[in-house]
Amino acid sequence: MDPTQLSLVQAHAWLSSRQISARELTAAFLERIDRLNPRINAYITVDREGAMAAAQQADDRFRNGTATPLTGIPIGVKDLFCTENLTTTCGSKMLARFRPPYESTVTRRLKEAGAVILGKTNMDEFAMGSSNETSFFGPVRNPWDTERIPGGSSGGSAAALAARMAMATIGSDTGGSIRQPAALTGLTGLKPTYGRISRFGMIAFASSLDQAGPMTWTAEDAAIILQVLAGHDPKDSTSIQAEVPDYVNTLVNRLDGLRIGIPEEYFPDSLDGETRHAIDEAQQVLRDLGASMVSVSLPHTRYAIPTYYIIAPAEASSNLARYDGIRFGYRCENPEDLKDLYTRTRSEGFGAEVKRRIMLGTYVLSSGYYDAYYRKAQKVRRLIARDFQDVYTDVDLLLTPTTPGTAFPLGEKKDDPVAMYLSDIFTINVNLAGLPGLSLPCGQDHQGLPIGMQLIAPVLKEERLLAAAHAYQSATPWHQRKPEL
Amino acid sequence: MTYDPNYETVIGLEVHAQMVTRSKIFCGCSTTFGAEPNQQVCPVCAAFPGVLPVLNRELVSMAIKTGLAIQGSIRTRSEFARKNYFYPDLPAGYQISQFELPIIEHGQLHIVTDDGVRKRIGITRVHMEVDAGKSVHEGIQGASWIDLNRTGTPLLEIVSEPDLRSAREAGEYLKKLRSILRYLQVCDGNMEEGSFRCDANVSVRKLGQTAFGTRTELKNLNSIRNVMRAIEYEAERQIDSLESGGRIVQETRLWDANLNTSRPMRGKEEAHDYRYFPEPDLPPLVIARERIDTIARQLPELPDAKAERYRNDLGLSEYDAGVLTSSREMAMFFEETVNRGAQPKAAANWISVELLGRLNRGGMEIEQSKVTPERLGRLLALMQNNEISGKMAKQIFDIMFESGGDPDAIVQEHGFKQVSDTTAIAAIVEQVLADNPLQVQQYREGKTKVMGFLVGQIMKATQGKANPASVNAILQEKLTG
Ligand SMILES: [Zn+2]
Numbered sequence: 014m015d016p017t018q019l020s021l022v023q024a025h026a027w028l029s030s031r032q033i034s035a036r037e038l039t040a041a042f043l044e045r046i047d048r049l050n051p052r053i054n055a056y057i058t059v060d061r062e063g064a065m066a067a068a069q070q071a072d073d074r075f076r077n078g079t080a081t082p083l084t085g086i087p088i089g090v091k092d093l094f095c096t097e098n099l100t101t102t103c104g105s106k107m108l109a110r111f112r113p114p115y116e117s118t119v120t121r122r123l124k125e126a127g128a129v130i131l132g133k134t135n136m137d138e139f140a141m142g143s144s145n146e147t148s149f150f151g152p153v154r155n156p157w158d159t160e161r162i163p164g165g166s167s168g169g170s171a172a173a174l175a176a177r178m179a180m181a182t183i184g185s186d187t188g189g190s191i192r193q194p195a196a197l198t199g200l201t202g203l204k205p206t207y208g209r210i211s212r213f214g215m216i217a218f219a220s221s222l223d224q225a226g227p228m229t230w231t232a233e234d235a236a237i238i239l240q241v242l243a244g245h246d247p248k249d250s251t252s253i254q255a256e257v258p259d260y261v262n263t264l265v266n267r268l269d270g271l272r273i274g275i276p277e278e279y280f281p282d283s284l285d286g287e288t289r290h291a292i293d294e295a296q297q298v299l300r301d302l303g304a305s306m307v308s309v310s311l312p313h314t315r316y317a318i319p320t321y322y323i324i325a326p327a328e329a330s331s332n333l334a335r336y337d338g339i340r341f342g343y344r345c346e347n348p349e350d351l352k353d354l355y356t357r358t359r360s361e362g363f364g365a366e367v368k369r370r371i372m373l374g375t376y377v378l379s380s381g382y383y384d385a386y387y388r389k390a391q392k393v394r395r396l397i398a399r400d401f402q403d404v405y406t407d408v409d410l411l412l413t414p415t416t417p418g419t420a421f422p423l424g425e426k427k428d429d430p431v432a433m434y435l436s437d438i439f440t441i442n443v444n445l446a447g448l449p450g451l452s453l454p455c456g457q458d459h460q461g462l463p464i465g466m467q468l469i470a471p472v473l474k475e476e477r478l479l480a481a482a483h484a485y486q487s488a489t490p491w492h493q494r495k496p497e498l
Numbered sequence: 499m500t501y502d503p504n505y506e507t508v509i510g511l512e513v514h515a516q517m518v519t520r521s522k523i524f525c526g527c528s529t530t531f532g533a534e535p536n537q538q539v540c541p542v543c544a545a546f547p548g549v550l551p552v553l554n555r556e557l558v559s560m561a562i563k564t565g566l567a568i569q570g571s572i573r574t575r576s577e578f579a580r581k582n583y584f585y586p587d588l589p590a591g592y593q594i595s596q597f598e599l600p601i602i603e604h605g606q607l608h609i610v611t612d613d614g615v616r617k618r619i620g621i622t623r624v625h626m627e628v629d630a631g632k633s634v635h636e637g638i639q640g641a642s643w644i645d646l647n648r649t650g651t652p653l654l655e656i657v658s659e660p661d662l663r664s665a666r667e668a669g670e671y672l673k674k675l676r677s678i679l680r681y682l683q684v685c686d687g688n689m690e691e692g693s694f695r696c697d698a699n700v701s702v703r704k705l706g707q708t709a710f711g712t713r714t715e716l717k718n719l720n721s722i723r724n725v726m727r728a729i730e731y732e733a734e735r736q737i738d739s740l741e742s743g744g745r746i747v748q749e750t751r752l753w754d755a756n757l758n759t760s761r762p763m764r765g766k767e768e769a770h771d772y773r774y775f776p777e778p779d780l781p782p783l784v785i786a787r788e789r790i791d792t793i794a795r796q797l798p799e800l801p802d803a804k805a806e807r808y809r810n811d812l813g814l815s816e817y818d819a820g821v822l823t824s825s826r827e828m829a830m831f832f833e834e835t836v837n838r839g840a841q842p843k844a845a846a847n848w849i850s851v852e853l854l855g856r857l858n859r860g861g862m863e864i865e866q867s868k869v870t871p872e873r874l875g876r877l878l879a880l881m882q883n884n885e886i887s888g889k890m891a892k893q894i895f896d897i898m899f900e901s902g903g904d905p906d907a908i909v910q911e912h913g914f915k916q917v918s919d920t921t922a923i924a925a926i927v928e929q930v931l932a933d934n935p936l937q938v939q940q941y942r943e944g945k946t947k948v949m950g951f952l953v954g955q956i957m958k959a960t961q962g963k964a965n966p967a968s969v970n971a972i973l974q975e976k977l978t979g
Pocket of ligand 1: 525526542
C-alpha cells in the first residue's frame with residue numbers, strides 16, 4: 014500500500030513496527046509533492062532538507078523508545094506559523110522573503126513531538142479570504158476539481174491534505190478558515206475554543222478571533238494532534254489555563270443520550286438543496302448512533318457578517334500597522350521621505366483584499382465612528398455568544414451545514430467581496446462566540462464534490478466534538494473518499 | 499510682557515515616569531540606560547510578526563504602590579488599549595496604553611503654596627503604557643537612525659487635575675511627585691535622561707471667572723526649571739494676546755530652552771486620530787484585593803508623614819522637616835545620623851546648614867557626600883559628649899567633607915581632643931589667674947568684662963582644647979570663691 018494513503022494512526026503503527034522508516038515515509042511525501050504541487054499550488058515552501066533531518070531524528074526516537082504518536086508523521090503547516098530560519102510569508106509579498114528568528118508555539122510543539130514539517134502551505138494573504146485566491150503566490154486549486162477553489166484561508170493546508178501531500182496539516186481559523194476549506198475538500202477540520210492553542214508566533218489577522226487547529230482525514234487524527242497543541246502558553250496571555258483532557262481515549266462509537274441542536278437560522282431557503290439533503294441524512298445516522306435531534310434557535314445569527322466585518326478588520330488594521338518597511342519585510346525602492354516609504358511600501362506590499370480590510374478597519378475605529386461601529390459590534394458579539402450559552406442548557410452539540418454550497422469555480426466570487434464574505438456565514442459566529450467547531454464530510458453533490466457539516470460545542474468541549482465526529486465516521490464512508498489525481 | 503494681576507493661570511500637568519523594572523513591560527529585554535543602540539531589542543519589543551505581549555508583574559506592583567501613595571482608587575479590573583499611529587520608533591504602529599479603564603483614578607498630593615498654605619492637587623488618573631524608541635537625526639544625511647533600546651520601557655502616565663495656579667505651584671507639584679516616586683523606588687526621576695518627563699496644559703482666565711480659558715499644551719520641557727519658565731512665558735503670551743483683542747488657539751507648542759520661547763508644532767505633527775480600542779492580545783488586568791493590601795502594608799513612610807513625625811516626635815522646625823524629607827536619600831541620611839547617636843535637632847541643623855550648604859556650592863548630590871551619616875553621627879556624638887568643641891567639630895567636618903575619613907581618626911591625627919578633665923583645667927586656671935593679677939583685681943572691682951580676656955588666655959594656654967563650659971564654670975568659681 015502507498016504509505017501516503019495511510020491515516021496518521023495507521024502510519025504510527027507502521028513506524029512503530031518498523032514496517033517503514035520515517036525517512037522512507039517523508040521521502041514518499043516529498044516525491045508526491047514534487048509530482049502534484051505544480052498542479053495544486055498547495056505549498057509555498059517545501060523544506061526538503063529540514064524534513065529529511067527531522068525524519069532522521071524521528072527514526073532515532075523510534076530506536077531509543079522516545080517516539081510519540083506524532084513522531085515521524087509528515088505534516089504541512091499553514092504559512093502564517095513562524096518557523097525559525099524557514100521563510101514564513103503569510104501569503105504576502107510583504108513577507109515573501111521573511112525568515113523569522115523565532116519559532117511559533119504550534120510548530121515548536123509539533124517538532125518536540127517529533128513531527129516532520131514538510132513545508133509551509135499556501136493561504137489567502139494574511140488569512141484574508143475564503144477561496145485562497147488572494148495569495149501573492151497564486152491561487153490554490155481544489156484536488157477534487159482543479160478549476161475550483163479549495164476554500165480559504167487555509168486553502169493550501171486543505172488542498173495539500175486532500176491531495177495526500179501531507180498526512181495532516183495545520184490551519185488557522187478566524188471566521189471559518191479551517192472548517193470551510195475542510196468542507197470543500199472533504200476533510201475533518203477542527204477550530205478549537207479561542208485560547209485553547211497558543212497564538213504565539215502565529216501571524217495575527219484578528220487577535221480576538223484567530224485560532225490554530227488541525228486538518229486531518231479523521232476525527233481520531235485530529236484528536237491526536239490537538240492533544241499535542243492544546244494547553245496554556247506563558248507567551249500568550251490569552252491562552253486558556255485549563256487542564257487538557259485526554260482527547261484520544263474519550264473517542265466513542267455510540268452517541269446514546271447525546272442531544273444535538275438543529276438551529277433553524279442555519280437552514281435558510283437559500284441553502285443548497287444537496288447540502289440540505291446530506292445533512293438530513295447525517296441526522297438519521299446520528300439518531301441511529303443513539304443521539305436525539307432538537308430544534309433550537311440562535312436569534313442573533315443574522316448579525317454575524319456585519320459584526321465580524323467590523324471587529325476583524327478593526328483588529329487587522331492595527332495588527333498590520335507593523336508592516337512599515339522599516340525592520341523586516343518588503344520595502345519600496347528609493348523612498349523620498351518617511352511618508353513615501355510608508356505609502357509605497359504598503360501600497361506595493363499588500364494585495365487588494367488586505368488593503369480593503371485595513372481601510373474598513375481604520376474607518377470603523379475612527380473618531381466619531383467608534384461608538385456606532387466597533388462598540389456596537391462588541392455588544393452584538395456578546396449577544397451572539399449568549400445565544401449559544403442559552404441553547405447549551407438544552408443540547409450538548411449543535412449541527413449545521415459548514416458552507417452554503419460546495420466548492421465554486423475559480424474567479425467566480427473574486428470581484429464580489431460580499432458574495433465571498435457570505436461563504437463564511439455559517440462559521441463566523443463560532444469565532445465571535447469563541448466556541449470550538451468541527452467540520453467533517455457528510456456527502457457529495459451531483460458533481461462528486463464534498464459536502465461538509467459542522468458540529469459546534471460549548472467552550473472547551475472539544476472532546477465532545479471529536480467523540481461525535483469519530484462515532485459518525487465509524488458509521489459512514491464519506492471521510493474515506495479521495496479525489497482522483 | 500508683564501504679569502497682569504487681573505488674570506489667573508490654570509495649569510494641569512501630564513507626567514510620564516519611567517518605572518525602574520529590570521525588564522521591559524512586555525518582554526524580557528533589559529531596561530538599562532545607555533547601552534549601544536539596538537542592543538536591548540527582541541522580536542517582541544521590535545513588533546515582529548506573530549509575537550505577543552506578556553505583562554510585567556513587577557510593573558503592576560509599582561503602579562499599585564504609586565496609586566496607594568497618592569491615595570488613589572485602584573481598579574481591581576483595568577484594561578489595556580491600543581493607541582494607533584505610525585512612527586518609525588513605534589515598531590508595532592500602536593502604543594499599548596490604558597484608555598477607558600486605567601489602573602488608578604482619583605488620587606491627590608499636597609504642596610505648599612507661595613503663602614505657605616498646604617494645598618491639595620488632584621490627580622485625575624494614572625495609567626501604564628509603553629515608551630517608544632528614539633529617532634536620531636544627527637550624523638546621517640537624508641535619513642534617520644532608529645534606536646529601539648527604549649522601546650517597551652514601562653511608563654506610568656500621571657495626569658493632574660487643572661488645580662495648579664502658578665509656575666511655582668507646578669514646580670512644587672513636580673518636586674513632590676518626583677519625591678514620592680523616589681521614596682517608592684519606582685522611578686529615578688531623572689529629567690535629563692528622560693525618565694521623568696512632563697507636558698503642561700496651560701490656560702488663563704480673568705480673576706473671578708469660573709469657566710476655563712482655551713488651553714495650549716507645552717512639550718519638550720526637560721527640567722523643572724524649564725517647566726516653570728515655559729509656563730510663565732505661555733501665561734504671559736496668552737494674557738498679552740487676550741489683552742490685545744486676540745484669542746487663544748488650542749494647539750501644542752514646543753518649548754525652546756535656548757531661545758526662552760515656544761513655537762506651535764506644525765499641524766501635521768499633531769493631527770492624530772489615535773483610533774483607541776481594547777488591546778485584544780492582553781486580557782483585562784484583574785488585581786486581587788489581597789495583593790493591594792499586601793503592598794499597602796509594605797509601603798514605606800512617605801515624605802508628608804515623615805515630615806509630620808520629624809516635627810511632632812523629634813521637635814524639628816517646619817523648615818528643617820521639609821528640607822530633610824524632600825528626598826528619600828536625605829531622610830535616610832538624617833535618620834542614620836540620628837541612629838548613630840546624634841541629637842535630632844543637631845543632626846538636622848548640621849545636615850541642612852553645613853552639609854547641604856557645601857554640597858550646593860559644589861553642585862553635588864547627597865549620595866556623593868564623603869561625609870557619611872555614620873561619620874556625621876559619630877562627630878556630633880563626640881561634640882555632645884564634650885570630647886570636642888563645636889569649633890573643633892566644624893574643623894573636623896571640613897576635613898571629612900574634603901578628604902573623607904573617620905572623625906575619631908581625624909581627632910587623633912590632628913590632636914583635636916578637648917580637655918574636660920576638671921583637675922587639669924583647674925590647674926591651668928590657677929596658673930592664668932596667678933599670671934594676671936591686674937585683671938583679677940579689675941574683675942573683683944566689678945569690671946566683669948575682663949572675664950572674656952581671662953577665658954581667652956586659658957584657651958590659648960590649652961591650645962583651644964579645653965572644654966569651654968568647664969573653663970567658664972571653674973573660672974567663675976575661682977574668681978568669686
Ligand atoms: Zn524585547
